[in-house]
Amino acid sequence: MDIRLKSSLDRIFHPSSAAIVGVSERMDNPGTLFLRAFKDMGFDGALYPVNPRHEEILGLRCYPDIGSVPGGLDLVILAVPPAAVPELVRECAATGVGGCIVNSAGFSETGRAVGARLEEEILESLRGSEMRLVGPNCLGIYSARGKIALFAGMFPSEGGRAGMISQSGSLSSITYVTGMERGVMFDKIVSSGNELDLNCADYLAYLSRDPQTDIILAYLEEVRDARRFLETAVALRGEKPLIVLKSGLTAAGNKAAASHTAALGGSAEVFEGAARQAGIILVRDLSQMLDCATALYHLPPCLGKRVAIVSAPGGLAVNCADAVEWYGLELASLCDETRDALAGFLPAEGTSFSNPVDLGFGAVIPGNYLKTLSILDKDPAVDILLTVGSAPASRDGDVGLIAAITGEMLEARSSISKPLVSVLFPSAFTAPHVARLHAAGVPAYLTPTAACFALSAYHAFHSTASECST
Numbered sequence: 417m418d419i420r421l422k423s424s425l426d427r428i429f430h431p432s433s434a435a436i437v438g439v440s441e442r443m444d445n446p447g448t449l450f451l452r453a454f455k456d457m458g459f460d461g462a463l464y465p466v467n468p469r470h471e472e473i474l475g476l477r478c479y480p481d482i483g484s485v486p487g488g489l490d491l492v493i494l495a496v497p498p499a500a501v502p503e504l505v506r507e508c509a510a511t512g513v514g515g516c517i518v519n520s521a522g523f524s525e526t527g528r529a530v531g532a533r534l535e536e537e538i539l540e541s542l543r544g545s546e547m548r549l550v551g552p553n554c555l556g557i558y559s560a561r562g563k564i565a566l567f568a569g570m571f572p573s574e575g576g577r578a579g580m581i582s583q584s585g586s587l588s589s590i591t592y593v594t595g596m597e598r599g600v601m602f603d604k605i606v607s608s609g610n611e612l613d614l615n616c617a618d619y620l621a622y623l624s625r626d627p628q629t630d631i632i633l634a635y636l637e638e639v640r641d642a643r644r645f646l647e648t649a650v651a652l653r654g655e656k657p658l659i660v661l662k663s664g665l666t667a668a669g670n671k672a673a674a675s676h677t678a679a680l681g682g683s684a685e686v687f688e689g690a691a692r693q694a695g696i697i698l699v700r701d702l703s704q705m706l707d708c709a710t711a712l713y714h715l716p717p718c719l720g721k722r723v724a725i726v727s728a729p730g731g732l733a734v735n736c737a738d739a740v741e742w743y744g745l746e747l748a749s750l751c752d753e754t755r756d757a758l759a760g761f762l763p764a765e766g767t768s769f770s771n772p773v774d775l776g777f778g779a780v781i782p783g784n785y786l787k788t789l790s791i792l793d794k795d796p797a798v799d800i801l802l803t804v805g806s807a808p809a810s811r812d813g814d815v816g817l818i819a820a821i822t823g824e825m826l827e828a829r830s831s832i833s834k835p836l837v838s839v840l841f842p843s844a845f846t847a848p849h850v851a852r853l854h855a856a857g858v859p860a861y862l863t864p865t866a867a868c869f870a871l872s873a874y875h876a877f878h879s880t881a882s883e884c885s886t
Contacts, residue, residue: 417621424548425614425622427514429604430562431490433462435482437504438495439473446519447495448473450556453565457572460563462487482507490514491564493556498522501552502537509545518552523610525553535612542613554609555585558592558602561628566592566607576601578713579629581619583608587635587702594702598710599854603628617641620648624656631657631712633705637664639687646694653695654884657712657877660696661705662687695880697873707861707870714857715835718878720799722748723871724792725772727804728779732864733772736802736839739868745800745875747771754795761787779807780817785824793832800871801836805849805860815845822849826856835874839867 434454438447451465451474465473468480479485482492482504492508494501498520508516518538523531535552542549550556555566560573566589578600582588588607595602604626606619616636621644623629632652639645639662649658665684691698699705723740725747727733740747748771755769762769762784766776773792778784785803792798803825806816814820818840829836838853840846842862853860861867 417625420546421548421618422622422625424515424546425618427490428517428548428550428557429559429564431461431514431564433464433487433489434459434491434493434564435464435466435479435485435489436493436495437466437482439465439467439470439478441470441473445495447493449568450493450495450519451476452568453570454563456568457563457565457570461490464489482511482513488512488514491517493517493519495519498531498534498552502534502541505538505547505549506541509542509547513547515548515550517550517554517556518609518612519554519556520551521553523552523612525610535610538612549613550606551609552612553585555588555607557607558588558605560601560603566605573601573603576603577628577630578602578633578709579623579626579631580605580633580635581608581616581623582606582633582635583611583616583637584635585609591633591635591702591706594706595709597851597854598706598713598859599857600706600709600713611640615640617645617648620645620652620658624648624652629656631709632659633709634658634660635705636660636662642690646690649691649694649696654877654881657708657873658696659699659705659708659712659873660691661699661702662691695877697877703866704869707859707866708873710854710859711837711870711874712877714859715837715874716833717881718799718835718875721745721871721875722797722799723802724748724750724795724798724800725802725804726775726785726788726792727772728775728777728807729804730774730776732804732839732841733774736804736864736868737772739864740802742865743868743872745868745871748795748798750792751795751797754791754797757791758788775807777808779821780809780811782820783824785821786828789825789828789832789836793828793834798834800875801832801834802867802871803836803838805838805840805846805853818846818849822852825853825858829856829858837861837867837871839864 436450464485465478470478523535558566560576585607725736758769762778768774805821838860850860
């Protein structure tokens with residue numbers, strides 16, 4: 417990638433000094449929220465609040481303007497009325513600031529001429545300088561190692577391996593929170609807004625070469641510099657998964673995108689065709705994005721698409737078998753030795769030793785899920801283990817034996833070598849057990865279709881990775 421772009425984004429994601437313009441004594445003031453976010457993250461660089469009306473904010477000396485801040489600044493965040501932004505950008509550029517995040521809204525996304533004119537003035541203020549600009553109309557940057565955040569209450573996740581580009585600020589923060597619930601931890605997130613200067617192609621180029629980022633998620637309403645974005649995606653094929661939720665593909669979505677970030681959505685057919693050729697994993701909503709990310713983040717490399725299903729509820733097992741085929745996977749044909757081993761301890765009636773493996777009332781006996789998974793793991797005809805984590809019984813308040821079966825799945829995970837995925841069902845009963853599985857790195861889904869959609873994306877990525885390595 418361009419060395420100047422890398423240098424600029426390094427300063428933005430890992431600043432040694434930062435100023436926030438527009439802070440006040442009101443704790444709900446946008447600028448003050450950013451200041452609180454930096455403090456919550458434990459930012460260990462020099463931090464400067466800027467507002468001529470105050471001498472101190474949150475225990476930090478407040479400066480009247482950018483020019484009075486001592487030393488050079490890597491990053492400045494502007495949370496001020498839109499009319500004040502062009503002159504402040506000019507001041508930042510003139511004093512050698514590395515990067516500027518414009519949180520303020522009220523620009524071209526409004527559809528009004530005054531907003532578009534302000535953006536032209538911002539570009540004029542940037543002209544001739546080396547400073548790069550994030551936004552406007554954005555939340556900005558989350559960087560676990562740089563210790564900067566999108567909003568108050570975030571914290572630096574140790575060992576996070578995911579990155580995200582989002583043209584929606586709210587979606588970036590929602591994905592951070594919901595990803596954390598699934599054990600998908602982020603190292604870097606950019607809420608890019610209107611992308612007046614830096615755009616999604618720039619961020620993708622940066623994350624594609626970032627050693628801390630193993631998987632990339634993107635929410636896009638418009639792909640600015642589409643050719644470079646797709647060229648980078650092609651170069652990334654088989655190296656890092658790129659999961660894209662593209663909005664604005666319908667007439668209604670396109671209209672909504674225009675008023676959100678001034679984006680023009682573009683043709684669904686053209687984008688989807690180009691994206692698939694580039695190896696991009698396309699999803700329709702946030703749930704699918706997180707489903708795919710969970711599998712690709714947690715599971716080991718995929719060796720094939722032959723799935724063995726283990727279940728006590730027969731109906732869900734059949735539904736799983738349908739979903740396996742719908743999403744281009746295969747039901748594994750179990751070896752005779754595997755079926756004989758299962759018959760050695762499971763009841764002969766009300767069970768099935770083919771695939772799906774229906775444990776029936778055998779699932780009620782403690783240890784049978786664990787034994788079954790261990791036997792299937794040794795079958796050379798099986799690539800992926802898919803379990804339905806409930807049984808037709810309850811014990812000591814454990815409805816459906818979900819807690820007991822979850823415990824056996826977690827015990828199995830420590831000893832088996834093949835990818836393990838669980839399907840529960842959409843109920844408040846399952847929520848704590850889904851959390852236990854995710855915390856241990858076992859992807860857990862609420863429907864067979866969600867699980868198999870994610871497994872299909874997981875298999876497709878690793879198949880491409882295998883092809884690219886030969």
